[in-house]
Each structure stands twice: as structure tokens, then as C-alpha cells.
Amino acid sequence: MFDSLQDRLGSILNGLTGRGALSDKDVGAALREVRRALLEADVSLEVVRDFTEAVRAKAVGAEILKSIKPGQMVVKLVHDELVSMLGSDQVPIDLNAPAPVTIMMVGLQGSGKTTTSAKIAKRLTERQRKKVLMASLDTRRPAAQDQLRILGEQTGVATLPIIAGQGPVEIANRAAQAARLGGYDVLILDTAGRTHIDEPLMVEMADIKVASRPHEILLVADSLTGQDAVNLARSFDSRVGVTGIVLTRVDGDGRGGAALSMRAVTGKPIKLIGVGEKMDALEDFHPGRIADRILGMGDIVSLVERAAETIDAEKAAAMAKKMQSGKFDLNDLAEQLQQMQRMGGMGGLMGMLPGMARMKDQVAAAGLDDKLLKRQLAIISSMTRDERANPDLLKHSRKKRIAAGSGTDAADINKLLKMHRQMADMMKAVGKGKGAGMMGKLMG
Ligand code: GDP
Ligand code: MG
Numbered sequence: 001m002f003d004s005l006q007d008r009l010g011s012i013l014n015g016l017t018g019r020g021a022l023s024d025k026d027v028g029a030a031l032r033e034v035r036r037a038l039l040e041a042d043v044s045l046e047v048v049r050d051f052t053e054a055v056r057a058k059a060v061g062a063e064i065l066k067s068i069k070p071g072q073m074v075v076k077l078v079h080d081e082l083v084s085m086l087g088s089d090q091v092p093i094d095l096n097a098p099a100p101v102t103i104m105m106v107g108l109q110g111s112g113k114t115t116t117s118a119k120i121a122k123r124l125t126e127r128q129r130k131k132v133l134m135a136s137l138d139t140r141r142p143a144a145q146d147q148l149r150i151l152g153e154q155t156g157v158a159t160l161p162i163i164a165g166q167g168p169v170e171i172a173n174r175a176a177q178a179a180r181l182g183g184y185d186v187l188i189l190d191t192a193g194r195t196h197i198d199e200p201l202m203v204e205m206a207d208i209k210v211a212s213r214p215h216e217i218l219l220v221a222d223s224l225t226g227q228d229a230v231n232l233a234r235s236f237d238s239r240v241g242v243t244g245i246v247l248t249r250v251d252g253d254g255r256g257g258a259a260l261s262m263r264a265v266t267g268k269p270i271k272l273i274g275v276g277e278k279m280d281a282l283e284d285f286h287p288g289r290i291a292d293r294i295l296g297m298g299d300i301v302s303l304v305e306r307a308a309e310t311i312d313a314e315k316a317a318a319m320a321k322k323m324q325s326g327k328f329d330l331n332d333l334a335e336q337l338q339q340m341q342r343m344g345g346m347g348g349l350m351g352m353l354p355g356m357a358r359m360k361d362q363v364a365a366a367g368l369d370d371k372l373l374k375r376q377l378a379i380i381s382s383m384t385r386d387e388r389a390n391p392d393l394l395k396h397s398r399k400k401r402i403a404a405g406s407g408t409d410a411a412d413i414n415k416l417l418k419m420h421r422q423m424a425d426m427m428k429a430v431g432k433g434k435g436a437g438m439m440g441k442l443m444g
Contacts, residue, residue, distance in 0.1 A: 020063065022070060027059045030074040034295075041255035041294045044230040047264040055081045079291050086260060086287035091244065091269035093120065097215040100133070100179035100187040104212065106205055106236055107220035109193035112248035112274055114144065116220050117190040118151035119274065119282040125157055130185040135160035135175035137168040137208060138192035148190055155279050158184075168192065168204055172212045189214065197232060202239040209240055218271065220246045221258060229258035230265050237266040248274035251281070256293050328424040330388040334380040337373050376416050378406040391417055 031052045038048045059077045064070050095101045103120070105113045117134055124130040134152055136159070138144035145162045152159035160175045172189060179187040189212060194201045209217065219242040221232060236242055245262050250273040259270055270285045380388060382405030387393050394402075399413050 022059050022062050022064060022073065024060050026070055027056055027074065030071065031056055031059075034074070034078050037295055038257060038260075041257035041296065042224075042226040042229075042261075043257035043294065044227050044261040044265075046230065047261045050264065051081070051085065051260070054085070075295070079295060082260065082291040082294060083287045086263055086290055087269050087285075088287060089269075090284050090286075091271055092284075093124075093216055093218075093244070093271060095124075095128075095130070095186065095215075100176070100184045101216075102176070102179075102187045102189060102212050102214040103216040103218060104189045104191065104208065104214035105218050105220055106191055106240060106242065107193055108197070108222075108232065109195050111193060111220045111222050112246075113193060113220045114138070114147050114151065114190050115277065116218075116246050116248060116272075116274055116282070117148065117188045118155055118157065119279055120272070121152075121157040121186075121188055122155040122279050123282060124186055125155070131183065132186045132188060133158050133160060133175065133179045133182065133184040134188045134190065135171060135178075136162075136190045137171045137175075138190060139166070139168055139171070140192040144192065151279070158182075169207050169211045172208050176212055187212075197235045202235065205236070205240045216243045217241060218244050218246050219262070219266075219268075220248060221262060223247045223250045223256045223258055223273075224252060224254040225258040229261040233262035233265045233268075237268065242266060242268050244269050244271040246270070246272045246274065247285070250283075250290075251275040255296060256290050259290050260294060328420075330380050330383065330391055330420060331385075333420050333423070334377060334388070337377050337380075375406075375408060375412060376419075379403075379408055379413055379416050382406040391420060 034055070035048055035052050038051065039045070043051070055078050058081060059074060062073070062077060064073045093103065105117050107113050114136070121132045121134050125132050134148055134157055136145040136148040138148075149159045149162065151157075160171070160178055163171075163174075166174070168191065175187055175189065178184075189208065191205065191208060192201075217240060219233065219236050221229065225232060233242075233245070245259075245266070245268055247256070247259055247262075247270055250256065262268075263270060270287075270290075273283050273285050275281045275283055379402060382402045383394075387398065387402075394413070394417065396410075399410050402413055403409050
């Protein structure tokens, strides 16, 4: 249905590979496409603007991983920023208050308030063993209170008996009393909506809030809500004050841009998502999934993540080749040590060398740990370029200078040089096919 963002960015940014860092111009071009993708996903204009600026600030100057295209790099940055804006932590419904804890559901008509009330009630009953009472304060539509009663019967959750002729605040007060007297843990108040936001609705919600002092006020919104999402979220939040958002119809075709809009405008967490009409079609919110969906890019991010791993593997393979050719100076050693750090120790590199996969444990046993790696790297970085390229230059006075510069002593330096020599020899031998036995010598 939509062009993939990746395709579009790819065509803009192809040919930039290997430049090192993303320039202002690269990022600007890419962000124009990102902006288009976000607007297609129905993220509100003002949120799109803020978001792209936030990404721009982070992206310009960011290093491009060598084995992936700059376009993919930008997608990764956009995705990461999106996830962080959507809220990386899962925030559950907060029941941390004296019983009965009141949850008030607000939102437009048809957004899914009544359905979600029953879904939440069912979830709290089954998963948290809560005793839940539901009450419908929707006196506008004749069948609304019946709808909730029927859902209560279906899910085995109690509903407040319906008394004709009462207004929303009256019902709210009666519900609070029933919940107290009945020893309920949680009271869920389902309210009436309107097709659009208007003053009477806001007044009604504010009155109910004053009467029932809800601990949670959940704004229920259809994930297909487009540019209205900002206005919707802002109105409810400023007039009534919401504590969280429930996004419904996430099972539909929409790209879910409303999630970002509402979150950005209110700063309130998206607590749950509705994924169907059935009573158990309620899930925790996972920002990564919504981010993928908003960008319409499926597996791109995991591809980028894998690329970031492969690049390490590629470097290691190139290093292995270099070692086998016998050209292996201290610059190479430093790079290799850094590589080891990144790959979580000696294991990664060893796995790439023929005949050495099984040596990993021995390496670990020899104490090539993080502390040692760090010390060795400090020594090498205290050397001049010439010294690194030609370790034979390292006589006594130079060693003294390096020891002072790296906070080590001559013995440490000698140990490093010895290791370097042995590794260089070993690699040469491996290159000539003599492999395994040399490892023992290195460790000795
Ligand atoms: P209310 O007016 O806000 O109370 O909305 P309702 O709870 O009555 O829901 C309106 C319609 O949306 C009903 O037909 C629900 O079954 C349906 N609905 C609610 N949540 C979801 C959802 O997450 N996915 C789908 N597909 N339908 C939903
Ligand atoms: Mg309803």
C-alpha cells in the first residue's frame, strides 16, 4: 500500500556509502522522506515537525556503519528516536491506591470505551485476581448501559444495576458507594462520548471526575484517528487530565500515527492496545512494533542491527587475513583489542581463525579479561604512530615515556610486546597451515 521508506531513502542516499559521517545535507534529504512517511501514517503535522528536528540533531555527524547504506542508517536513527518518543517502558495500569481504585474511561463515541472497559475488567479479574465493578455513565445512548451489562455477563464481571432516569454524576456516586460497600478492589467508570469534542462533553467529564476522584483516567482513542489526534489528546488532557492512553483497533490497517501524536502532545504513556472485538483482544503496548508500523518498514531495523554485528565480523575477518599475511603491527593489535572488547572478549576473533574455535576457553583461562585489554590499549595509545608501526623502535627511554603516559610500568609494556610478537608469529604459522600447536606457545 505504501512505498517503503527504505526504498525512497535508498534512492536519495545511494552513493554516499563510505563517507564516514552523515552530513547535514544527507540527513536533510532523508528527513524529507521520513516526514512524508510520518504524514502518510497520520502523525500530526506539528508532531512531525518536532520529531524530525529531534532526529536531525542526533543524526548529523553520526557515524555510518560501513557495511550498510546511509539510508538504512537514517532509518535506524529515526526508528530509535521514534521508540524513545513513544516511551520505551511498559507502563501498566496503576492500582496503587486505597480500594476501590477508580478508573475512568474517556474518549469520543465509538472509540472503544465500553469494549475496553470490559476487556480491562476481565484482565484485572483474571490476571490480578481483582474484584472489579463496572458502571456505565452513558445516559446519552439508550442501549449503552445495557451494552456494558451484557459484556459484564459475558466476562463474569459485576456491573452496577441500571436505574433509569439518573444522570452521570448520580450514577458515579452510586457506583462509588456500591464499590465501597461491596468490597470491590477496582471500579471502572465507562462514560459517554460524542462524535466530536464539544464543551458539554468536557463539562460532563470534569463533573464526573470531581465526583469520583479517579486514580486513572484513560483516554481511549481509535488508532485510525488522523490529524485530529493532537486536538483530541490535548483537549481531554487539559480539561480532564489523563493518566494514560489506550489505543484501539490496532488490528486494523492503520499505521498508528495517532500513537505518536498523542504521546508527543500529552507526554502520557500508552498503556494498552486493543487488537480486536473479542474480550481478550487487549495487549501491552510495545513501542518498537508501533514504530515499525508507523515507518512501514517491517524488518529494516533488525536488518540494520544485524548489519552492525556483521560489520564487526567483517573487520575481524579482515584482521585475520592480515595476521595470516604476517603484516601485523601494533596498530593492528590495538584494533584487534578494541574489536575484542566490542565482541565481548577474545572469543569473537578466535572463532574466525581456522583451527582456533576451540581455543576460546583457554584464552579466557589465560586471563585476557577486560581489565587487561584496557591496560594494553592504554599502552598502545601512548605510543607514537611510528612506534606502533615499528615496535623495534621501543628501547628503554621510549618505554619509560609510554609507561608514564599510560599509567603502567616497563614490565607491562614488555608483556604486551611479547604478546604482539607471539601473535604475529602465530598468525604467520596459521597462514602457512600449521595452526593449532602454536596456541600453547602464545599462552605459555
Ligand atoms: P464506545 O462508544 O467508545 O463505548 O465504543 P465501543 O466500545 O462501543 O466500541 C465501538 C465498536 O468498536 C464496537 O463494535 C467494538 O467491538 C469495536 N472495537 C472496540 N475496540 C476494538 C478493537 O481494538 N479492535 C476492533 N477491531 N474493534 C474494536
Ligand atoms: Mg460506550
